[in-house]
Amino acid sequence: MAATKQRIHPTLIPILESVSDPEIPVLSIMDMGVVRSACLEDDLVKIEITPTYSGCPAMDVIGDDIKAAFKKAGYTAHVDLILAPAWTTDWITPRGRKALEDYGIAAPLNEEADKDVLLHGKRLVTCPQCGSKNTKMVSQFGSTACKAQFQCDDCQEPFDYFKCLK
Amino acid sequence: MKDNLYSYILGIADNSLILGQRMGALTGHGPSLEIDIACTNISLDLFGQVRSYYQYAAKIAADGRTEDDIAMLRQEREYLNVLLVEQPDTDFAYTMARQFLFDVYHFLFLTELQKSTDLTLAAIAKKSIKEVSYHKRFSSDWIKRMGDGTPESHQRMQTAINDLWTYTDELFHQTEADKAMVVEGVGVDVSKLKEAYYNQISETLETATLQVPESKYFQKGGKQGIHTEHMGYILAELQYMQRAYPNMEW
Numbered sequence: 001m002a003a004t005k006q007r008i009h010p011t012l013i014p015i016l017e018s019v020s021d022p023e024i025p026v027l028s029i030m031d032m033g034v035v036r037s038a039c040l041e042d043d044l045v046k047i048e049i050t051p052t053y054s055g056c057p058a059m060d061v062i063g064d065d066i067k068a069a070f071k072k073a074g075y076t077a078h079v080d081l082i083l084a085p086a087w088t089t090d091w092i093t094p095r096g097r098k099a100l101e102d103y104g105i106a107a108p109l110n111e112e113a114d115k116d117v118l119l120h121g122k123r124l125v126t127c128p129q130c131g132s133k134n135t136k137m138v139s140q141f142g143s144t145a146c147k148a149q150f151q152c153d154d155c156q157e158p159f160d161y162f163k164c165l166k
Numbered sequence: 167m168k169d170n171l172y173s174y175i176l177g178i179a180d181n182s183l184i185l186g187q188r189m190g191a192l193t194g195h196g197p198s199l200e201i202d203i204a205c206t207n208i209s210l211d212l213f214g215q216v217r218s219y220y221q222y223a224a225k226i227a228a229d230g231r232t233e234d235d236i237a238m239l240r241q242e243r244e245y246l247n248v249l250l251v252e253q254p255d256t257d258f259a260y261t262m263a264r265q266f267l268f269d270v271y272h273f274l275f276l277t278e279l280q281k282s283t284d285l286t287l288a289a290i291a292k293k294s295i296k297e298v299s300y301h302k303r304f305s306s307d308w309i310k311r312m313g314d315g316t317p318e319s320h321q322r323m324q325t326a327i328n329d330l331w332t333y334t335d336e337l338f339h340q341t342e343a344d345k346a347m348v349v350e351g352v353g354v355d356v357s358k359l360k361e362a363y364y365n366q367i368s369e370t371l372e373t374a375t376l377q378v379p380e381s382k383y384f385q386k387g388g389k390q391g392i393h394t395e396h397m398g399y400i401l402a403e404l405q406y407m408q409r410a411y412p413n414m415e416w
Contacts, residue, residue: 054293055214083218084289086296119303139200140304141207145214145297149200165296 007037012045019069022061023144026103029062033091036082045070045077050087052165053145089165104128106135106150106161114164118148125161127152137161172226173246173343174353175287176236177389178279179219180247183237184397185268186212187404188255197258204304208265211297218290238408242401243391246341250333252388252396256326259312259319263326266305270366271337272298274359283351306370313374320375327371328379335384337363 008016016035017028029035029049037048047066051059063079070077089108092100097107106125108114116122118140125135132154139149140163147160190209196202220233227236250268255261276298279291312323338360340348347353368378387393407414 051214051293053211053214053297054218054290055210055212057210083293084285086289086293139204140300141200141204143203145207145210149203163300 009040012038019065026099031093031096045075047079048082108162108164129157130155170343170346174347175223177246179216180245182212182216184247185251215294248336249388259322259326262308266309269302269305278354310374313376331379332385336386
């Protein structure tokens with residue numbers, strides 16, 4: 001979809017990739033899909049980011065971290081928070097999904113599977129610790145707004161599942 | 167137009183602020199850890215939405231006030247939330263019944279607000295509705311679990327629904343600002359949501375083996391700033407820091 005396409009100046013990408021989500025430090029804000037545009041006008045950088053959830057307390061920190069990273073690289077960054085189009089878990093990159101799994105957070109399934117898991121208790125989420133699908137939901141709400149709490153019935157480990165948001 | 171839009175935004179935002187404050191006050195007091203976390207997650211979503219609305223309201227007012235001033239420094243009569251959201255956490259059944267009775271409305275309301283000709287409101291609605299669908303799922307689930315649970319949980323949930331029922335009709339009253347905004351294509355005609363609301367509520371209550379209350383006696387006033395006795399206590403806590411240390415900042 002054209003409306004959801006990011007407009008990012010290529011020279012800015014490495015700097016943006018150096019900024020990570022403070023709550024999921026293995027995930028860069030680029031892999032998270034929250035950077036919607038970044039343009040360069042002389043040494044002024046204009047960046048638009050969008051929140052994952054409305055109340056995500058990480059957004060203020062991300063804004064400050066972006067400004068600090070660009071300052072270090074010799075730019076002045078201006079960061080705007082935009083709401084439309086609304087963020088979806090589809091914008092997490094394949095590399096981001098891999099980083100989530102490696103970190104111990106199960107990456108979001110598709111919308112239908114997510115409903116089956118959260119509403120009907122189907123066992124479709126793979127445990128990021130042992131790879132078993134014998135997992136169950138403990139609570140729809142987890143340690144942050146974007147996650148649900150799960151437990152693996154094979155290795156018994158609790159883990160977070162990143163909820164599908166569309 | 168400007169005054170009506172400002173009041174209209176506050177009318178929407180204040181519901182989420184006060185309900186968010188109620189749910190946030192459960193931090194560390196939830197009946198179990200998971201529910202504690204769920205309630206505070208819901209509160210966080212609502213506060214996030216509220217910030218977007220108040221930032222927009224501050225922009226419309228353009229009188230130097232910030233989102234924080236609007237949230238924290240009004241008098242009780244200036245808050246325009248419905249009476250339902252300010253009702254106390256008498257027990258967990260009341261907390262979930264209040265949430266459920268609001269969530270069903272909130273979801274219907276945001277569905278329509280997405281079509282607003284005001285692009286900021288439409289964007290906030292599109293963002294918020296994804297979060298509210300989770301809230302509705304959670305509260306509906308607890309209505310069913312408690313209603314169709316033990317005789318004790320059934321009785322408690324029935325009592326909570328019966329008591330809070332009197333505050334549901336107000337959700338569908340139109341204020342002057344509402345009417346003006348509907349004409350502009352900005353606002354939602356809430357009176358048209360009523361039928362779908364009661365149908366959905368009845369369906370969930372029936373699944374939960376609960377009786378749909380028949381009372382036709384309804385309370386109103388919140389939308390005009392006339393609140394129940396609970397509101398003052400909520401504001402005393404909500405506004406405490408700004409009243410004790412005026413203009414303090416983090």
